[in-house]
Amino acid sequence: MSAARGQASSVKERADLALNDEFLRKAVKFTTERLRSGKIQAAEQHGNWDDWRERGRQIRLHTIAHLDYYLNEFTNNARANGVHVHFAQTGAEAVQISLQIAQSKSAKSVVKSKSMVSEELHLNHALEGVGIEAIETDLGEYIIQLAGETPSHIIIPAIHKNRYQIADLLSKEAGEELAPDTTILAGFVRKKLREKFLEADIGMTGCNFAIAETGSMVLFENEGNARMVTTVPKTQITLMGMERIIPSWTDLEVMATLLPRSATGQKLTVYMSGITGPKRSADADGPEEMHIIIVDNGRSNQLGNPEFQELLNCIRCGACLNACPVYRHIGGHAYGGTYSGPIGAVLTPSLQSNVGEWDDIANASSLCGACYEACPVKIPLHDMLVFLRRRKVEAGYDNKMETIGMKGFAAVAGKSKRLITAIKLGQLGTKLVARDGGIRLKIGPLKGWNTYRVLPSLPSKSFRDQWDKLQQEVKQDTPAMDPAMKARMEAFQQKRQGGNGHG
Amino acid sequence: MAETHQELLQRLEAASKTRQQAFMDEIAGKLNRPRVLSKPVQPFRGAPEFWLDFNWTLEEKIEQFINNYKAAGGHAFHLSGLDEVRSFIVSKANEMSAAYIVRQDQEELASLALEEALPEASIRVWNSEEDVNWKAKAAEADFGIVRADYAAAYTGSVTVLSDKTKGRSVSLLPTVLFVLIPESRLKTRLGEILPDFDTMGRENLPAGIHFISGPSRSADIENDLTIGVHGPGVVYALIYKES
Numbered sequence: 001m002s003a004a005r006g007q008a009s010s011v012k013e014r015a016d017l018a019l020n021d022e023f024l025r026k027a028v029k030f031t032t033e034r035l036r037s038g039k040i041q042a043a044e045q046h047g048n049w050d051d052w053r054e055r056g057r058q059i060r061l062h063t064i065a066h067l068d069y070y071l072n073e074f075t076n077n078a079r080a081n082g083v084h085v086h087f088a089q090t091g092a093e094a095v096q097i098s099l100q101i102a103q104s105k106s107a108k109s110v111v112k113s114k115s116m117v118s119e120e121l122h123l124n125h126a127l128e129g130v131g132i133e134a135i136e137t138d139l140g141e142y143i144i145q146l147a148g149e150t151p152s153h154i155i156i157p158a159i160h161k162n163r164y165q166i167a168d169l170l171s172k173e174a175g176e177e178l179a180p181d182t183t184i185l186a187g188f189v190r191k192k193l194r195e196k197f198l199e200a201d202i203g204m205t206g207c208n209f210a211i212a213e214t215g216s217m218v219l220f221e222n223e224g225n226a227r228m229v230t231t232v233p234k235t236q237i238t239l240m241g242m243e244r245i246i247p248s249w250t251d252l253e254v255m256a257t258l259l260p261r262s263a264t265g266q267k268l269t270v271y272m273s274g275i276t277g278p279k280r281s282a283d284a285d286g287p288e289e290m291h292i293i294i295v296d297n298g299r300s301n302q303l304g305n306p307e308f309q310e311l312l313n314c315i316r317c318g319a320c321l322n323a324c325p326v327y328r329h330i331g332g333h334a335y336g337g338t339y340s341g342p343i344g345a346v347l348t349p350s351l352q353s354n355v356g357e358w359d360d361i362a363n364a365s366s367l368c369g370a371c372y373e374a375c376p377v378k379i380p381l382h383d384m385l386v387f388l389r390r391r392k393v394e395a396g397y398d399n400k401m402e403t404i405g406m407k408g409f410a411a412v413a414g415k416s417k418r419l420i421t422a423i424k425l426g427q428l429g430t431k432l433v434a435r436d437g438g439i440r441l442k443i444g445p446l447k448g449w450n451t452y453r454v455l456p457s458l459p460s461k462s463f464r465d466q467w468d469k470l471q472q473e474v475k476q477d478t479p480a481m482d483p484a485m486k487a488r489m490e491a492f493q494q495k496r497q498g499g500n501g502h503g
Numbered sequence: 504m505a506e507t508h509q510e511l512l513q514r515l516e517a518a519s520k521t522r523q524q525a526f527m528d529e530i531a532g533k534l535n536r537p538r539v540l541s542k543p544v545q546p547f548r549g550a551p552e553f554w555l556d557f558n559w560t561l562e563e564k565i566e567q568f569i570n571n572y573k574a575a576g577g578h579a580f581h582l583s584g585l586d587e588v589r590s591f592i593v594s595k596a597n598e599m600s601a602a603y604i605v606r607q608d609q610e611e612l613a614s615l616a617l618e619e620a621l622p623e624a625s626i627r628v629w630n631s632e633e634d635v636n637w638k639a640k641a642a643e644a645d646f647g648i649v650r651a652d653y654a655a656a657y658t659g660s661v662t663v664l665s666d667k668t669k670g671r672s673v674s675l676l677p678t679v680l681f682v683l684i685p686e687s688r689l690k691t692r693l694g695e696i697l698p699d700f701d702t703m704g705r706e707n708l709p710a711g712i713h714f715i716s717g718p719s720r721s722a723d724i725e726n727d728l729t730i731g732v733h734g735p736g737v738v739y740a741l742i743y744k745e746s
């Protein structure tokens with residue numbers, strides 16, 4: 001359990017915190033805006049963006065559809081390279097395996113490069129529990145680790161901290177006053193972490209892609225810390241989501257084209273590293289012992305599920321966060337899971353088996369479709385959000401307001417020629433709720449989102465301000481609905497009308 | 504008697520092999536079909552077709568590489584040959600008072616004879632002696648010098664492969680990095696490089712394949728771009744004509 005989550009446990013509280021933090025709002029907006037326009041530029045510059053997206057989608061679809069073959073192939077090839085491959089059904093098992101290796105090595109410290117899987121597992125706490133120091137080495141991750149918090153963005157984890165807060169944190173670590181100057185702060189971290197890299201017993205990484213045909217693992221990064229972690233310590237442990245596979249290096253060109261452009265607008269990240277096994281016996285650097293832990297932790301629940309299987313295509317680029325007007329407004333921590341934004345809103349409940357508790361996080365979306373437009377592998381996140389909402393209603397978690405909300409959606413969506421934009425839906429929702437006397441949702445941690453729409457906890461003036469801003473943003477930002485997307489939503493709409501009684 | 508590390512590895516390996524079967528069976532089961540045991544036909548492999556015959560001329564490649572590398576915060580030059588490469592590095596070493604230099608054990612780099620031109624500096628050749636902590640040598644170096652195995656103009660990237668004579672640390676730990684790029688190794692697209700690793704095949708791949716596209720950077724503090732966070736903050740790419 002993370003410290004940050006302990007502090008404000010209800011999602012509404014988290015959303016309130018996020019909304020009341022002026023800096024966070026500005027920072028999120030500035031960063032995501034910058035990343036987003038970088039992405040749009042990079043995509044335009046590159047040209048034929050939709051052809052590349054389609055290619056990326058096809059490669060991912062094919063790999064996931066044959067995942068047993070490719071994962072098996074990867075495993076056998078990685079073993080042949082001298083890697084110790086392990087399988088973990090659950091997060092707890094992955095933690096267990098990591099701890100056994102670390103303890104057997106009598107490790108004192110583990111240097112880590114960014115890994116969302118490791119966030120899922122809360123591995124740092126487990127390591128510290130057995131007296132092993134775990135050091136996040138990505139600059140942003142290091143900062144939030146010092147603060148005892150969790151990442152608020154997949155790509156820029158410390159987006160919610162300003163330079164003064166960072167200077168305070170680092171000064172404490174340095175034992176001297178550091179000026180709130182980016183160069184000075186980054187310089188301190190470079191020096192400090194250099195020592196950590198050189199003395200660490202174990203380097204731990206995530207994995208962006210795993211190449212089935214050669215058993216190689218690929219990492220994308222800008223700072224060089226992932227290279228440090230895979231070059232300097234004697235033992236390397238890599239945590240890999242079971243769906244990270246692509247067939248070949250040839251296919252990597254497509255992922256290398258889509259991922260950096262979508263994540264940061266770069267043509268390629270500063271470093272792209274393909275690691276194939278531990279160091280060769282004649283090499284003078286690289287790990288002597290290498291482990292890859294293949295983690296399920298709820299992922300396989302998506303397999304064979306027509307509505308959600310495409311979730312496994314996700315390449316964790318963060319583009320859907322940057323495109324999402326809701327994320328841009330409330331920031332990552334309000335989502336309360338490891339993953340935030342539209343992908344988090346779908347992935348979190350899908351990875352958790354107790355869907356009942358989590359699924360109303362799906363309400364933290366305006367269904368405007370911007371996430372789908374931004375996604376480099378064309379995952380229909382907004383469709384999935386609609387499914388989640390429906391599933392919740394069907395599972396009997398509905399209440400009056402929610403049902404009215406769904407009806408309202410159906411009525412509007414069904415009638416309009418051009419499907420409604422997010423904001424219209426939002427307005428409708430607000431009206432319905434308001435008419436209902438501003439009642440609160442009683443179930444699930446994300447009652448906060450609806451509550452926020454109804455605004456009882458916020459002064460009406462500031463809410464209006466924010467709402468207008470959000471509205472403007474959505475108007476400006478929401479592209480005309482893609483015909484394919486429209487078709488899918490209409491098809492869904494028809495099914496709904498023909499079928500159950502909730503529409 | 505406590506379990507030795509070797510015993511632990513064996514135990515985990517045995518467990519892993521049993522789990523592997525179950526894992527794959529479960530995937531197939533969830534996909535509602537029997538296990539796929541032979542290589543499926545890939546309907547789409549690699550980049551879209553239109554991309555495959557996109558190639559720049561040498562002049563275009565050089566120009567584009569330089570533009571892209573500079574845009575990422577690196578320095579890139581086109582030099583007339585190894586002689587000019589030599590004087591370039593020597594003048595930078597003098598300008599920055601580089602005292603420790605580490606280079607890969609590559610022919611082109613040896614031919615620069617930097618030891619003669621920079622008698623004051625300590626110049627080490629990667630893995631050329633036993634019982635030296637080479638990672639530490641790279642970590643203390645002001646300059647690291649490597650010859651690229653490939654470069655791609657479209658993304659402004661250089662590619663370095665590891666082996667006995669080519670340390671991963673040399674392009675990573677020093678403060679300043681020089682990458683020499685013979686013209687013939689400069690390609691247009693990543694797609695002219697990556698498929699080579701499929702062709703080489705698993706047994707022949709090096710442990711480390713690294714694409715480097717500029718100085719180490721981070722925007723994690725208020726989106727303010729800083730360079731040299733962990734890797735080299737100053738990077739020179741020197742494309743040169745081969746004689």
Ligand code: SF4
Nearest residue numbers: 314315317318320375
């Ligand atoms: S869902 Fe798509 S846009 Fe969002 S992180 Fe995954 S790949 Fe990126």
